[in-house]
Amino acid sequence: MSKYNHGHKWLTVRDNYPNDYHKYGDEIDVFAYDYCNCNGPECKLCGYSFCKHCKDESDIPNCKASENNCPNCTKPLKFDHHKEFMRCTNCNWSEPL
Ligand SMILES: [Zn+2]
Ligand SMILES: [Zn+2]
Ligand SMILES: [Zn+2]
Secondary structure (H helix, E strand, C coil): CHHHCCCCCECEHHHHCHHHHHHHCCCECCCCEEECCEEECEECCCCCECCCCCCCHHHCCCCCHHHCECCCCCCECEEECCCCEEECCCCCCECCC
């Protein structure tokens, strides 16, 4: 899954079920998207979800939000004009050069 995440940050079991996280840790919640016989993960940055049974993982579009949101805390990034890279004003993450 992580190999083909296309910039998406999938919701984990911890995100969706804070009380059960000790059982499943930080595994991706593959039932974040759940419809009839279809289920799959959902991106916490852009809200994109797909059915892991119907959709080929290589077919997933790139995450639109990841270009503008911090991959660490998901807050919007600001462009630092002095250093000329994206920086998070919330957790101080900066784009690896
Ligand atoms: Zn996404
Ligand atoms: Zn399906
Ligand atoms: Zn951040």
